[in-house]
Amino acid sequence: MSLKHLTTALAATGAAFILYIGLSYLIAPQATAADFGLATWPQHDGAAFLAVKGVRDVATGLVILALLLTGQRRALGWAMAAIAFVPAGDMVIVLADGGSAGQACGVHGATALAVVLTAVLLLRERPVRAVRAAAEPAQV
Numbered sequence: 001m002s003l004k005h006l007t008t009a010l011a012a013t014g015a016a017f018i019l020y021i022g023l024s025y026l027i028a029p030q031a032t033a034a035d036f037g038l039a040t041w042p043q044h045d046g047a048a049f050l051a052v053k054g055v056r057d058v059a060t061g062l063v064i065l066a067l068l069l070t071g072q073r074r075a076l077g078w079a080m081a082a083i084a085f086v087p088a089g090d091m092v093i094v095l096a097d098g099g100s101a102g103q104a105c106g107v108h109g110a111t112a113l114a115v116v117l118t119a120v121l122l123l124r125e126r127p128v129r130a131v132r133a134a135a136e137p138a139q140v
Contacts (some may be wrong), residue, residue, distance in 0.1 A: 003121060003125055004125060007118060007125065008068065010064075010114070010118040010121065011050035011064055011076060011080065013069050014080070014114065014118060015062075015065045016061070018061040018064070019058055021054075021063075021064075022053075022055065022057025022060070023054065025051065025053050025057065026052070026054035026058070028049075029047055029050035029051060029054065030050070033050055036090070036094070036107075037103040037108070038093075038094055038097050038102055039097065047108070050130065055088075055129050059111070060086065063079060063083075063119070064076065067079055073125055074123065076120075076122055077119050077120075077123035078119070080115050080116075080122060081116065081120075081123070083115055083119075084112050084115040084116045087111035087115060088112040090107045090108040091108035092106060
């Protein structure tokens with residue numbers, strides 16, 4: 001499997017995963033929130049904050065898909081690097097609130113690492129024209 005196929009699969013999987021999470025927060029916010037790792041969640045009028053998280057996650061997935069589908073692989077790499085701040089921040093929030101360290105690191109920390117890994121791999125890809133130029137014999 002080539003690096004390009006691997007990074008495409010990782011980015012597409014990440015986009016699908018975060019879209020699923022975002023839609024889950026929009027469709028069933030209270031049920032989904034229990035898996036985030038915090039002890040308590042907003043109730044009644046405060047539950048709208050869960051929808052905010054859902055919208056954030058859906059938008060994140062759409063950005064990944066837009067860059068992937070338009071072939072903007074370097075921009076996708078930088079976007080993924082920036083997006084890694086979200087799960088890393090979620091991990092810190094869960095830990096600071098006294099949530100489960102295992103859940104904070106196992107869910108949010110692992111997600112941040114996967115996003116960073118995908119970003120690094122995307123940023124290491126060589127553009128197609130650079131690969132072609134390296135493969136062609138030098139003209140004198």
